[in-house]
Amino acid sequence: SVTAWLERQFDIVVPESKELIDQALTSWGGDVASGALLVGSTIAGSIIAFLTIMLVTYYLLAAGPKFRASICRYLTPARQSEVLRLWDITQTKVSDFISTRVVLAAVATVVTAVFLVVLDTPYALPLALFTGLVSQFVPTVGTYIGGALPIVVALTSQGATQAVIILAFIVAYQQVENLWLAPKISAKALEMNPAISFVVVLAFGAVFGPLGAFLGLPIAATIQAVATTYLRRHELVESTRGPGGGYS
Numbered sequence: 544s545v546t547a548w549l550e551r552q553f554d555i556v557v558p559e560s561k562e563l564i565d566q567a568l569t570s571w572g573g574d575v576a577s578g579a580l581l582v583g584s585t586i587a588g589s590i591i592a593f594l595t596i597m598l599v600t601y602y603l604l605a606a607g608p609k610f611r612a613s614i615c616r617y618l619t620p621a622r623q624s625e626v627l628r629l630w631d632i633t634q635t636k637v638s639d640f641i642s643t644r645v646v647l648a649a650v651a652t653v654v655t656a657v658f659l660v661v662l663d664t665p666y667a668l669p670l671a672l673f674t675g676l677v678s679q680f681v682p683t684v685g686t687y688i689g690g691a692l693p694i695v696v697a698l699t700s701q702g703a704t705q706a707v708i709i710l711a712f713i714v715a716y717q718q719v720e721n722l723w724l725a726p727k728i729s730a731k732a733l734e735m736n737p738a739i740s741f742v743v744v745l746a747f748g749a750v751f752g753p754l755g756a757f758l759g760l761p762i763a764a765t766i767q768a769v770a771t772t773y774l775r776r777h778e779l780v781e782s783t784r785g786p787g788g789g790y791s
Contacts, residue, residue: 632768640761644679651675
């Protein structure tokens with residue numbers, strides 16, 4: 544009916560749908576095919592990488608003691624003690640770092656879920672869980688990826704106002720987490736000064752990119768633990784500067 548109306552009103556001939564499809568395939572078929580191939584290869588590569596990481600993790604956990612023993616066989620007894628001590632320190636700090644990520648993900652999930660429930664956003668709990676996990680375990684851009692999904696859901700189901708409110712909430716919560724919550728939790732779990740934790744993430748992220756921002760804390764905590772173990776500490780001397788006359 545629309546085709547007949549257009550032809551009568553404007554004295555034109557509207558091509559048939561088959562001709563339009565053939566023309567579209569001729570003009571953009573290559574771009575569409577290459578784009579689909581790129582997306583497919585990216586998804587397949589991500590799945591393969593994830594399975595590889597899981598497989599390596601499983602074998603390291605299952606054969607960890609044997610792997611450590613095979614390395615120590617090539618070392619003298621004194622060197623074996625040092626390697627085992629460094630191994631334990633590194634393992635402890637990495638596990639503490641993973642624990643901090645889990646705690647931060649849980650806090651982000653709960654806070655986001657409460658906020659989305661208050662806004663009456665559909666699928667509040669799964670959206671909050673997605674936001675919490677992605678924001679903590681995807682380096683640097685995880686917060687934006689995790690926050691994009693609830694924004695899109697709110698935009699399509701509730702309107703632009705709710706989407707803007709959720710965007711403002713995600714930005715505000717990210718600032719609170721980066722400047723206060725994450726340094727506090729990292730300081731307790733990794734035994735690092737909150738200011739040092741914050742600076743380490745910025746420095747490693749600037750030098751090594753997203754992966755450096757993610758791995759900066761466990762690396763710095765391991766270095767600090769090794770230094771504490773091997774470096775000699777001394778008593779603090781009394782200071783005459785300022786009120787009190789000494790260190791706190």
